[in-house]
Amino acid sequence: MLEVYAFSTPNSVRVPVALEEMGLEYELKPVNVRKGEQKDPTYRALNPNGKVPVLIDPSGPDGKRFVLTESSAILVYLAEKTGKLLPSKGEARARVFEQIFFHVTGIGPAFGQAGYFQKQAPEQIPHALTRFNTEAARVMSVFDGILRSSKFAAGDDFTIADIAHFGWIWRREFAGIELAGYPNVQRWYDSVANRSAVGKAVDRVTALVPTT
């Protein structure tokens, strides 16, 4: 069975969402990033970058065990393995990659840094707060503009581009972002969050957080 090392985090949740949407069975292996388990040498043997998620496919390319890091690379791998949620050619495929790259170079870093400087930095740095809060709001406006004329992130159909965006927008509170000022993102978010596969993945990932 596929194994996913993950925690209740923006990048982790993307992988279970994809697996649920694709109808693949998987086992979730918790890595408590609050306790630093992602830095353990045994975990770093899977991901030298010391971050979640990691996917292990016992039947990877050429039928061999395959370990893959980077949530966006995992989304593409799973889409190509199953032939689902990624158009095979042309503009439709390019639009999916356009959105994934926009997410990983735009929304993801802006949200991550905004949240860090708001909530975790050892000192308040006004310029950093202004810089990353402004950038987080700006990229949300860009995404809202895209969704003004598009049902999903990369066109009329739900794809891995929507899954790529979902993680951080699900965890937007960390970056101090609210959907109130972004009506098209709100409409898109509700439609994605209400998908039964997405709900199942969110429930499974959320359950990884210890209650004691």
Ligand SMILES: N[C@@H](CCC(=O)N[C@@H](CS)C(=O)NCC(=O)O)C(=O)O
């Ligand atoms: N580009 C990586 C980012 C992974 C990442 O930043 N994961 C975070 C959780 S969302 C993490 O492991 N944080 C703990 C740490 O950085 O030590 C991916 O998409 O997989």
